Amino acid sequence: MSKKVISVEDLSKRYRLGLMGLGSLRHDVNRMWHRVRGKADPYAKIGEVNDRAQAGTSDYVWALRDVNFSVQKGEILGIIGKNGAGKSTLLKILSKITQPTGGSVKMKGRIASLLEVGTGFHPELTGRDNIYLNGTILGMSRREVGRKLEEIVEFAGVAKYIDTPVKRYSSGMIVRLGFAVAAHLDPEILIVDEVLAVGDAAFQKRAIGKMKDVTKEDGRTVLFVSHNMQSVRMLCNRAVLMHNGGIAFDGGVDETIHQYIAKVFRPNHTCFHPEKASAPGNNFIRLRRAELLHAEDQPLNVTMPFKFIFEFWNEISEGGINLSLSLFSVRGECVFKVNTPSRILQKGLITSTCMIPANLMNDGEYTIRLLFVKDTTQVLFAIEELLTFKVADAGRTGFWHGKWHGAVRPKLDFDLASTI
């Protein structure tokens, strides 16, 4: 008894790039002039495929282009894809935050979308007051919230602090409370963006469990966007892969994740910006170069050491700066995070090197995130997916050649001998 509850047809969304200014005024006036004369929008046709790697030539870009898919009742659909593939735009349109440029979406039943937990939480108000406020923002009536108040408080595990202002809550408590409200909305369709990325592991598990229960017991439908392939695999029974604003693949979860790795993953060992003005960064920091280096003659494998080199322009003169490097598997799990010590640096070009020893990485595909941090607390600039690379398996001794499990593959002192 499958029933279609979401139908997306030819959905497109165009964004204008760059800053608002006289240029946009000119476009607006020109567009109006065309409309007055009964002609088509002169800017509707231009615009290119959404590919961040290439510098566009036009001022417009299609974040979504002719997206078609449908979701049956009770399905948990995972939406995966690189940063900038159009996932967030799709969610924003589905949650009515922004309007599409073309195409249509049709949905059945009540919809709750959770693009952020605790939207509209007011720090001065108590937990209880915020539950009411957040619940009504998400579309519940006050009576409904009242009926579910106990359940929500219990699920979030904040019973003790329910009459304390939220500003005294830990960030984990706020996330739990926010999710608890949304999970008790009773929508027929629930749209969830990576909110689970925050919160501790135990809570993530409970949240995923809750979403599963909802779909099983009541036949609700969930759309789930995530970078974390692990949670997509745990939760979803179907997945679509988004790439450059379109749907690149639609099918079973494992198959889609496989496609994601095969299609989307491109090793990228260097990133170089010789011009300071156009280099990624801001007024504090501009990145000149990021590079992965290893012995040149063969592809990187698990037995080879390698190093990351970063070069950046430092523009601030006071306060300590440190770099923080997080290495993620392509499935989204963080393998490790390392920090440089915090140092007071001179203005100008700075170089930083991170050595990765041989026999540490497992084979697989990885990506790194780099943070520039001031005084060990304030993030000055962050770059996701700065470099991506693949570590190949090396020849093994013995006869077993299956997948080697584990986040890392360290070579440890592990021996055996007969005890006489």
Next chain:
Amino acid sequence: MSLITVLQRKETHTVSQKDEKWDIEISSEKKLIDFKFKELWHYRDLLMLLVWRDYTHVYKQTILGPLWYLVQPIIMTLAFTVVFGNIAGISTDGIPQTLFYMAGITCWYYFADCLNKTATTFKDNQQIFGKVYFTRLIVPLSIVISNLIKFGVQFILFLCFLIWFSQTNDAVQPNLYILLFPLLVTLIGGLGLGFGLFITSLTVKYRDLIFLLQFGIQLAMYATPVVYPLSTVAPKYRWLIDINPMTPIVEAFRYAFTGSGIFSWYHLLYSFIFMCVVLATGMIIFNRTERNFMDTV
């Protein structure tokens, strides 16, 4: 290949036409008039909670709490009495200066507050608007209602002064036109909201207008009979004061409660029509902006 996709597309179209019971349809269509009153009603609890949040927010961690609402009219009345009443010596149509200025200030600041706060709706609420959908109009409405509470408190203060002066001064003559009070308040709120919706929508893309607003409100006060009675305006400039939709409201308010001023049904009708027009166009342009404003902010 392309033929197949065309066929598939046709199929999906016919399927979607067959079961037509979709609850929500999102498309790129832009309806000119789409006020969503049903949705507004659905979010009425949110409206009340937002009002209550604004209200509690104001007096959290203050000693005087809502009494702070009284400070503004008292100080302004004092200042106007000294500057315009005594130094400049502008007539107050024979009624006590305190009462005269306070009547004008109470009305004018309700309008100015509504306009000022609603004019930054999109800017102040980007965070929430970018993450969750609800009828956006709820937010400016809640501002108008919060300000109504403030106005209520200030109005009670005005009533206290009125009772005192009507006992001691024969020139003060409250009359039956007091019954128009709810209409006058609606007119002020409606005008403030209408202009505010207009400005907040226009400032989404081009922020220049925001700079003009503060300045503009100050100037507009002098084009409204707040610090002078309408009767003293020179005929040469009368038209300028008359086209201001706030003029008949302030005059009517003063006439009803103190018996001085110029009351004219004709001018009040003008204010009413003005409010309807400004509110309707404000809502139309606000609704249009709301659909895509997240892309431009």
